[in-house]
Amino acid sequence: MDEMTKDSDNMLVDGYRRKIDYLRISITDRCNLRCVYCMPAEGIDLIKSANILRYEEIIRLVRIAARRGVSKVRVTGGEPLVRKGIIDFLSELNSIEGVNDLSLTTNGVLLAKMAGELAASGLKRVNVSLDSLKPDRFEKMTRGDNLGDVLNGLKAAEGAGLSPVKINMVVIKDFNEDEIIDFARMSIDNPYHVRFIEYMPFDTEAGWQKDKCISAAEIKNICSEVAPLVPVSDTKGGAGPARRFKYAHAKGEIGLISPVSDHFCGSCNRLRLTADGKLRTCLFSDKEIDVRTSLRDGSEDSVIEKILFQAAIEKPERHYINENVFKRCSRTMSLIGG
Ligand code: SF4
Numbered sequence: 001m002d003e004m005t006k007d008s009d010n011m012l013v014d015g016y017r018r019k020i021d022y023l024r025i026s027i028t029d030r031c032n033l034r035c036v037y038c039m040p041a042e043g044i045d046l047i048k049s050a051n052i053l054r055y056e057e058i059i060r061l062v063r064i065a066a067r068r069g070v071s072k073v074r075v076t077g078g079e080p081l082v083r084k085g086i087i088d089f090l091s092e093l094n095s096i097e098g099v100n101d102l103s104l105t106t107n108g109v110l111l112a113k114m115a116g117e118l119a120a121s122g123l124k125r126v127n128v129s130l131d132s133l134k135p136d137r138f139e140k141m142t143r144g145d146n147l148g149d150v151l152n153g154l155k156a157a158e159g160a161g162l163s164p165v166k167i168n169m170v171v172i173k174d175f176n177e178d179e180i181i182d183f184a185r186m187s188i189d190n191p192y193h194v195r196f197i198e199y200m201p202f203d204t205e206a207g208w209q210k211d212k213c214i215s216a217a218e219i220k221n222i223c224s225e226v227a228p229l230v231p232v233s234d235t236k237g238g239a240g241p242a243r244r245f246k247y248a249h250a251k252g253e254i255g256l257i258s259p260v261s262d263h264f265c266g267s268c269n270r271l272r273l274t275a276d277g278k279l280r281t282c283l284f285s286d287k288e289i290d291v292r293t294s295l296r297d298g299s300e301d302s303v304i305e306k307i308l309f310q311a312a313i314e315k316p317e318r319h320y321i322n323e324n325v326f327k328r329c330s331r332t333m334s335l336i337g338g
Pocket of ligand 1: 264265
């Protein structure tokens, strides 16, 4: 174990000198919704449960990664709240030395029921994926009718002290861009961080079209119709890729995330762990490195650590969405976790 002790210059850094201190962990490919831009109506071929990483395997990997500089952990899915034992898992994650920012992305359907337990587990903050405030459109988008549950979930998360409560809205032209102002207004009387995310190329039956993507700059102009937007500079609530603004008199904020029109790859600090035990080097790259085998074949921690370093070194400089070379990745969003 001695060579495993933390030493300052042996941290996870990629080939472009970017410090990798953020691990996004997909703990399941199961979900209680069927969002059109994430998975087909009939769902996807689920990963065999035997191939899904066990909580103790994930905890072990995070311990090793934390010794190499990972301090920020986000839990995703599919829908993470559908996996049994998640509360105890979050408590263990939160107790790992070096992990000082634990968050979760959810579709909010189960949030109202679980907000208190989530906060008690040590979870600091939560992102809720929500793309429409209109019940019929929510149903069309998610193939589920739980908008009320999601809205109650936001309130419950706020009441349980999870802060900030962030709302992630993917803006799609001719679908929900007419709701931008309604979402922006939610940041006025509520301490919500409403984040507008550009529509990204993930292949499902709907099929991504570039002309359905509305740029963050356009979204900002629309939000400015409500009132002038003031830039926010503090890093409370997690730095991340969002450019942040607020209305002068608002309790909450507005964030703009522009992976398509103005990417932020230059400051990329993340690796992803898929539910079936692959380290994914980039959201838009199919370059993945298996770590499940070594987590299960009795390998030493030093072997797992080498795989982490290999994944960091193999990170691409950026995505190529706007170039001819761009190849859609083979996994759907529910198998990556965003
Ligand atoms: S697209 Fe890839 S390189 Fe760019 S920020 Fe996302 S994960 Fe990092």
